[in-house]
Amino acid sequence: MPLALLKAGFRDRSKPPPRELPATPELKKSYDVVIIGAGGHGLAAAYNLAKTWGIKSVAVLDKGYIGGGNTARNTAIVRANYLTPEGVAFYKESMGLFETLSQELDFNVMYTRKNHLTLGHTDAAMRTMRWRAEVNKHLGVASEVIDAKQVAEIEPRLNMSDAVRYPILGALYHPVGGTARHDAVAWGYAIRAAQMGVEIHQLTEVTGLEVTGDKVTAVHTNRGTVQAGRVLQAVAGASSHVAKMAGLRLAIRTIPLQACVSQPVKPIINAVVVSGSLHCYIWQSQRGELVMGGAVDPYPLWSTRSSLEFKEGLMGHMLELFPFLSEVRMMRQWAGMSDMTPDFAPIMGKTHLANYYIDAGWGTYGFKATPVSGKRMAECVATDTTPDIIKPFRHDRFTRFEQVGEAGAASVGS
Template sequence: MPFALLKAGLLGRFRPPSRELPATPDLKPHYDVVIIGAGGHGLAAAYNLARYWGVRSIAVLDRGYIGGGNTARNTAIVRANYLTPEGVGFYKESMQLFETLSQELDFNVMYTRKPHLTLAHTDASIRTMRWRAEVNTHLGVRSELVFRDEIAAIEPRLHLGDDVRYPVLGALYHPVGGTARHDAVAWGYAMRAAELGVEIHQLTEVTGLDVAGGSVRRVHTNRGSIECGQVLQAVAGASSEVARMAGLKLAIRTVPLQACVSQPLKPFLNAIIVSGSLHCYIWQSQRGELVMGGAVDPYPLWSTRSTLDFKEGLMAHILELFPFLSEVRVMRQWAGMADMTPDFAPIMGKTHLDNYYIDAGWGTWGFKATPVCGKRMAECIATNRQPDILAAFHHDRFLRFEQVGEAGAASVGS
């Protein structure tokens, strides 16, 4: 028993702990910035606006609770080994911000370095991994193409024989990958934003937007209406529906993305293992659980349900990589909502409305972008200018046929 608790009980001086966040206040008639979505991206943008741009009249609205959407339903992997220069540069900055995020927020987000291995099972995959390694290296991100002997040294328990359907031929080795605690990231941003005067309104669903004169004038919610100066939409899974309220049609298809964890095991897995050909990935958490996931479901659906089909298919592929896990039990299974764009890259920044900004289309790679999205979307809102790092992700690029083409590095997204 903690000594402080024993002392409080014996001396009768027990005091309930102070609230980490203030109670949800009443809505004010007007806010300078309204952020729709209290997940990692929305809270990070609120924090950056308040701290670095001096904007304090901010309301963050969420129909659920803090970090209760895709922020709570991802598998916490951080990496920057993408394919396009736009994607690599974007995630390089995000990884740099993750490195110091615990210090920035004075809150332990449990960021941990873990090497990342993206397996290649065909000659075509080997060519793609070499391509990615060259782009990464050119932009200052550590990645290299490795083959079986080097893979065996990095991850000795990975099965590298030829007696499987898809033998491993090589891999893209990304030694600076990592993981972070997803709910800690959301709560860290929320607490520091609240200290700076940001209001966080949970259980507050946006029901409509009034658009007039090329801008959003009012946000309607189940708790009342708000006049607004600027509006940011950051609602993974509901991006198309919320954008439609503002008269925007997004190139997004929303599909479930499932994952699961095993019973805790003695630590044996050093790296994050990903196979784009098998559409699966696996890494081991600090508690010993194996965190596993696969490809998105093949049909649009707004439902976070789990399926037997996913589990059976995923386990077959995982056992090709680690046959000795055949008796390990799956303890929990869940799904999130993935907003997939045609080029597997996000939609970010300004829209054709003067005061409406969007952060959407993350598919399978949203959590790892949390710090850079918060920083750059805050810059976009404060300056009303599309930052250079976000220029390629403009929402109308599909009309101009200027796709980013990140499908080759999404791994389990297609």
């Protein structure tokens, strides 16, 4: 339990709580590092730059507010049961950081370990599950293939009937998955970074980048221009737009990804349940809401609108898995913008510019990578060297025909 939580419990209620995040300051003329994007990744990088590398002349800029983009629009699942060795090693490190993040930040991010079931409905799907399980186990990630009987024991309310379109044959069982409170992760990083001297500038939109030679020398914003020693871009959803300011073309399509939650109900679902064939997933939050999501929309669009088409399709899939949910009311629906790469892996590290770094292409899996991305991108920026763990995700891999090929492990992304 974070010490801050105990302090809050014994605080004198007659006095107002102290302000943990300072008000937005005036922009200085220059910073050692400018980070574009105050979501989880940008704030985690700022925190690690200050704490690990002693770089505190850092400005985090965001056109909105802290964690107001995709960080606030995801469904908060953490896992490491990916398909490729590169992906598994990367998300394994992130999951380990999540386990101790509340203690690290002294801020309760509500991390909860949950069983994770990726259902297999066909022989081909089960073959992929066995492939993933072997890669996972080889890299030290708890993961195994289980049969339909074992699935029913873990999640007894699943519809295990054969009289459905996609009968459940088994699943990839990942007992060390989890969930965390997404906005708490962003605020935890923001508060601790600010305490070490990092400046967080909300409502500060980047309108242009000044490139001189092979460097970005200045960042133009709606509040003025700042000189920058190094610049890190971490703006999921707007990655292509911001990268274009630096003359960088990304292999990314931006597509809406929708989700929803039900009204709160008593505990009825134990695990995170994912279906690759149905392109949907569901888990139950600590407040009792059923958190549900589906596949990305079928067309590129820079929008966070929600649609009736998504709702109708998702509910049909949910009722095939859990027919008893037919009387549960949906409470809220929303969308985020997913930056999808051709191989479903991120784009990270150095770029063609000497002092411009990128953290993009997260598709449907950005939240679960927050701690490791912040740690490794801070290392990349501070040392101007790409850490080995993110080298496979470099931005020029598509021209080199060195794709990572993570599509098979992103069940709702295609």
